[in-house]
Amino acid sequence: MKYQVGDEFLQELPLILGGPILKHTESESVTVWVALKQSCQVKLKVYDTTNDGETLGNCLLEGERSTVALGKYLHVVAIAAQSKVGHRLTGGRIYAYDLQFIVADQTTQMQQALSSNSSPPVSISYFDHQKPTFALPPKHFQDLQIVHASCRKPHGYGFDALPILDSIIQASANQPQHRPHQLFLTGDQIYGDDVADPSLWVATTLGDALLGWEEQLPVNGVYCTPQQLPPGKRADVATQAGLTAGLHNKAEKVNNHLFSLGEYYATYLLAWSPVCWPTAFPQGHQVKRDRHAIKKWNREVQHLRQFIYTLWKVRRALANIPMYSIFDDHDVSDDWNLNQAWCLRVLGHPLGRRIVQNALLAYTVFQGWGNTPGQFTKGKSGEKLLAAAQVWSASQGTDAKANEAIARYLGMPASDPHTDLPILVRDGSVFILDRHPEAITWNYIVRSDCHEVIVLDTRTWRGYPADQKPIAPPMLLCSKAFEQQLLLPLQQVTEQTQIQTTFVIAPTNVFGLQVIDWIHHWHLQQEKVFSTDVGDAWNINVEALAKFLITLFEERQQVVILSGDIHYSSVAHLSYARTHSKLQSVLVQLTASALKNEEILTRLIHTRLKDWLLPEKVRHWIGWIDPPNMVEISDKQLQHNRQLLTNSEWHCVLEWIPRNSVQTSTYTADILSLKAPWKRTENAKWKWLQPLIFWKSRWFQDGREVVGLNNLALVHFEFADESSSSKVMQDLYWFSSWYPTQIVYSRFESQLTPNQALLR
Template structure:
């Protein structure tokens, strides 16, 4: 077991370790990400199809690029296909793509050959007989647009993984370009760097070292001369990292007696690399995992290991569907905190605590480098073209790995291009710069930007980075809640994209829908607000993420709303983070002399893919609406300077606005979900459970009818979906030109037999006749 990923394992593994993942795709370029175990030149070809996608026809786009050696057995590339003749892809068609992998003048593999090996003799990543992955561009009519989103996918989290449901959605409409999903947005926590199952760390640590071909020297602070100055990942065993993660790295997830959250924290670059591969592909998982008694000491920790192994096996069982889905739909991502560590950049105190420690800074940089390579590269491939900061980052990462982690010039270059703040040589703490009344982490002018905008024929999606551009109040305590977007971030990430001229196909007068991706919620449950303010008063901010919700800082939220509504009349916000799904509608009315302007914001929250908890399972049911129903809430606001106050029955209008008349009014309402429906593709979900899970389900079948809390009538709550879920967003316009946005939340029923079911949330957008200015 000590040489789990030796030469024999890699020889029996396919050339492709993870992928292909279809990423940024528009009318003139198609981008695909892939991770290989050997260096190659990769050719990407995009084809037209006929007969509803069943027949491959003309070659339309082509591109090629060589891999980057990020480890001895890890070679990654994002290749973009373009048209030499400026051929433009159109909507309402099915397109297919193929890949070739050229290792030498005499050695070349097709996509299908590169996916297969002795361990995986057959691999299917297509929905058609031709075995090529396919996609369809977003339509010109908003009513035909299908967007999928979700967040928070923890491999050992409770419940079944909901991301494989995407494969069912695509498969059921694969030959229908208007009906199949057009884009997937992963809105945060694609991996978990902090809350890691012991078996996952055990595999990640060994796989990471095998991929790199060297062992990383993780820096430590020496309290005495006899203390070690560094450790390697394998010296930090699963289940035994709480002390080093909390005190040497400074991470906050393990504070307040929550050591289990960091007892297997990822630390090394190889571990972060490996976690992505293990989350997206079955290719590097060993055929079996050891029993707890073989690797752990103690009955309690051995039992926990065995339970987590069962979770891992169930997770691995459906990974083939995740892999196929991500090959057949454009995938766009943005990080949240767990992609690095819980509470990442939560407040100024966290930055000082973690980035002021050598191991904390090293781990954050490792996590950001892994994010750049595995996610950001495909989001914004132009940043990684020759001469651009991304390409310089890739070269520095290759140099760092080639040196076995000893080339500090390369390491410093990586820090610069990732936007890591410089360290003050006198204090050892990260540097900040001040904008107005807030402090922002300093960054090099050449640093990559993580925010971006996606535009299509009928919609635009503005993806925000609310982690690395925060504004920390300069005149308050370091634990004070920040602005999730600092003043320069508001300009660069929101104002400028909203002002830019959008790509409008001929015949379209305006963009039909504007989406904004905010990884953390603008508005949440009222009880969560109470909890946040209660903990803030007691200066206990880390346990419940005080500062990650927009409405804990009213100045920033008011600026966000006014900035949006200055440019757009209706906005749809996609968010995740909070492990339940819901829909909230904010009606915004701005008054001026002799007129008023009405706008609307609809917040669509989808979380978690795999991380349901006891509390979310409770609020999923009717119990929540019986005991603590959500009520409408109202705010009064001002634009210069931006601010807002909530109006309640205990506060009069005069109390809230005595200093000057309000300039706008906001009314927030919770949208109720419809009764649960069975999905059309739910007739056969034999793919869902492992043999052990199926046997367990049959064994307790009789109990299903006694457990009333699992039955459909009790599970049919009205406010939130609290079980693992995936969201499909689409639109409907009636004869009166009134448009509704609909979010269908798909989840697995708790009753027997288990089915894929969904509940729908419907919210009206602005009716054109209701607005006047």
């Protein structure tokens, strides 16, 4: 049974297929991304408001740009609005924006473009004027509100936590100092490798329909279309292409791996908008024969139906807060660029290389363009990439020059003509993937009057040790990347710039739980690095970690890391001191994961069981600056030999911040809009049993160190006074397991000063 997507289906859809999504936003420029079903000239206007956002005022910024034709029914644009007379937006005010779509001298207003004859009216505003709104970061960091999250798999276990953001914004929409000011998605916005059968069933057909043609994929010496590689039948092909998700008895993870460009495009639309999803799915017995496969299909459909039910809230939230993102591995494929072995195996295979290029192009269009709109202006590499993507699609995937241009501007490494393997070049003691000088960059910086956010690309600039095995853990940033992505941005801030807080987004954790470190080191000794992502955490390569800390603390005394990836959330506090000087610094790592991908293990460590069996202890390191290195020492060693500190150039102490007791959020009343009717019925059915399940009791769920259920993080600050130091607080919102189901939050509070008692 096929998903019936054709010209008739697409023509009945609204003009806007995805978005609008508010992207890079600053005082002089506002960028909005939108995906349409036909080519348009798009106008963006940004308005001042009065009465706390209730009334539209003067137009302050304007912009106009044509869409990019990525397919017959997929036309995308990230349009930037600026002022022609010097208007500047400021913190402490609410602004609104509007879009107009011009086709053949006919103008369609945004509200019309959001609906169609077959689709009901859509609201993407919190005000009667029906315009999306936003507020810039304030002047003082104690008023700053930042949301961050990662890892959102549509068929993952549990409820999607991203719709909670809509509830948070709605509750404070008319309060510019209290509504969230920025959203950072720190990786795995989609799962290209781990896709449900019903999701691929939709994405394959929708992708082909959006493009208007079928991609010819190089599969073992022949060409196949996506339709010839149906759901549940892709594991062998994916594994032969070198994709590691299929190794170590994990074939079920790649049975539905995305391959084609259309599939990656479609998956983004399906993740952020309810428009293109089918109104109904077939029953398992209509598409599967095996009893186990039928059961699995029906279970995944139930997860997807709940996911789709709240997509309207996700869509509204993303229209009303500046959203920034960076990729992690699953945006492309599991273990993407994990080590040199992965690069040689996957990028040296025609299908593997095509998959990575398709995923990166889709990321560029759906995420990267809005993150760094300046790279996509006239004459820049981004504009050239978009032009090549248009030519590639217009030629139905046959224009070789367009394909070469796409690879060049995406930074795909050239292939050795003799071996077909990707070319690696030396950067000091490591190898890095070669790339063309015109390739666009994925790292970027966001600055306001009170803070800066340095977003790192730790996937495409890795340094692979030249004198070790190909599976050796890499430097997540090679020496060149350290300078370009971290050192230079830190040095750009002048004395006149009042940056009060520095955030660094490191998609994979700088520090992980002790037990995870043990597992990684054991798997590295066994040379089984792909099953647990050995090499993705910073602290598995101690030289790179030492350089990271030294680089940060040479320029800043206070750093907040935002991270995700690991499917649990936590807060860690690192105190750092130079041995022979008074310099002391602090790093606070705020981890938020997953939005929708909780697992049995994360549900276990979420509870008090983790604190009973494997409590986290204070950890100590001593380090040196030239060359950068660090060694972990135990409490016992430190107590018996204080000379260890004297012989080192710096030392640091890591402690895990416990979470406060669970609190019921003010968004509990909104729970009905977050749970589908059949889920409410299911909960009511087992209401009598809830008090008897010890596992689900509030007391047992009130763990100490992590939140392991699907969650969303809200970061805010407490200003220092004479009697106390400044604090950073991370409130993690999640769905309680006790009855009646509620939205609750766990607060982590960390000082923004070094722990003097531990440094002595």
